[in-house]
Amino acid sequence: MLSTRNCDNAVSVSPILTVSDLIVEFPTRKGILRPVDRVGFEIDPGEILGIVGESGAGKSMCGSAIVGLIDRPGRIGGGEISLSGQRIDNLSNDRMRRIRGKKIGMVFQDPLRSLDPLKTVGDQIVETIRTHLPVSAAEARRRAVAALEEVGIPAAANRIDAWPHQFSGGMCQRVVIALALAAEPALIIADEPTTALDVSVQAQIMALLKRLCRGRGTAVMLITHDMGVIAETTDRVAVLYAGRLAEIGPTRDVLSNPSHPYTIGLMTSTPKPTGGIERLSQISGAMPSLRDIPKGCAFSPRCGRAFAPCYRNIPVLEPAARTEVACWLYDEEYAKDAANLEGTGHD
């Protein structure tokens, strides 16, 4: 049943989501903070894009910007977001509300908090279906049962009238996914969907998400900090650091052959289940706060390979090896300087 995805994209498929140069700003008394700074990516139908980064990297803010849920006084300060060719970053709240749920489904970290505790699970799904699709109550209920069955809830016809508190965490997250899929959206944004769940349940939920995405051609934006989940689930991955894209490319290339020093650091500091490591490498320091993002490359103070231009200018995303990297080491103009530095024994 799994549809084989054409990874080469010889026939150009038009992407479902296009984000270009997205900037999210929060004006404060001490100046404008930018939790998301010129981030751009695309997601094709049936593709899972992973967004990975540490806390404060701007992952969730990206997701909130796409669904138009940035809290005041935050605002989109630049760039464009298009969904199936239609611009959605400048829509009114009212029109955006009709897109949320209908065209974009959302799955959040805590499944119990995503559900209304005062409504049965079935009522919540029926409500979502009837808000977005012109169907009768009976038809909506039939679809709700089908949706619950599809996400693997046993005895769905009986459990549709259960309350959220009667479900376990994993079952609740299935209900949330059923809810996100109810109106057959083109895009699902899953923000740390399994972080609150156990590994055994996590594996089930991830497999479910993957199957639904492949089967329906839904585009998925999977926000997570877990490199293992990224490796097993996503097709492409974008690495965020301090609100900026550090590296983006096919998952296998980014993870097994990373180019950006930050991605390299992330990969080597993650313990491997295969063992055999006596000492983890570590990245010194911590991610800067939004208030004092360093001049030039945001990673430069923690980077072991930083050289002059890194402290002056913000690097832009450029192709390197098989991924795209925002790092001066891979800039042709500076490549020679960098090579010389490496040659003198710096690391």
Add this chain to the structure above:
Amino acid sequence: MTDRPSLVRAEGLGLTFDVSKPWLNRLIERRPKQFLKAVEDVHIDIPRGKTFALVGESGSGKSTVGKMLVGLLKPTSGHVTINGEDLFAAGRALRRRIQMIFQSPYASLNPRWRVRNIIAEPVRAFNLISGNGIGRRVDELLEQVGLTSSDGGKYPHEFSGGQRQRIAIARALASNPDFIVCDEPTSALDVSVQSQVLNLMKDLQRDLGLTYLFISHDLSIVRYMADRIGVLYLGRLVEVAGRDTLFDDPRHPYTRMLIDAAPRIDGFGREAGQMTGEIPDPISKRTGCSFHPRCPVATDFCRAEEPDLRVIIAGEAEVACHMVLE
């Protein structure tokens, strides 16, 4: 096992909570008393200077065991001995030698206290040093965990998560403990910071000869930190084995599933092992092996008879499963 005498030993450790309804309700509804067996018959031996890890899903009783080993919870059966002394009979002198590091460095540090006072607290509480010596000891501890003595004057909110966990470690070290229970010490931290804290804990163990009980749900971290690992399921140890034996040759079906379900950073496009079901409600009555409803190889015997932990490889692996042969 090793020739070294074990520093920490728990025997037949069990904790049962009475979760019955109030007396009048029971009388009217004619309900019997209900009990929740959070931990049952757990044996743990940790040699001095080694790390024993407890893994399991939420609700398996990992933290409960940890709390009993530091004396925060009193077991309803079994006993804990530290260096031969019974933990619950002994006085404060023994308590000094046991410390704990908690999961959230945000909740475990008093926000109204300066870091200096947070770290000095155990020193004062146990009257270890007096007067000016305390300040010097705090500076020494701060440096030991990679902070500077000027950090002592700050408040916890001025630090990042990783630095706060360093403060929590410094506080744990302040009373010169032998044994530290680490309850998910890095699960609130980011990957790049996590490795800093894990490396620090390893360095301290080597330098100070510490003994750890390391509680985690993350198998990769456990493999990095532990010498010996116990897998808990519904309050019972289902497998105890040396680190490499457990990962390379897991024997209990639950351990296998757990290892298979864990995401791998090199598992591109891998369909993670599908474990059926979830950890059940611990109150519900069960017969036989507690894992049998989810077990792919369960037989009628498993459903009837509860397996005990049996030695499979002498000194290396013990498994509680009828289907595993010696």
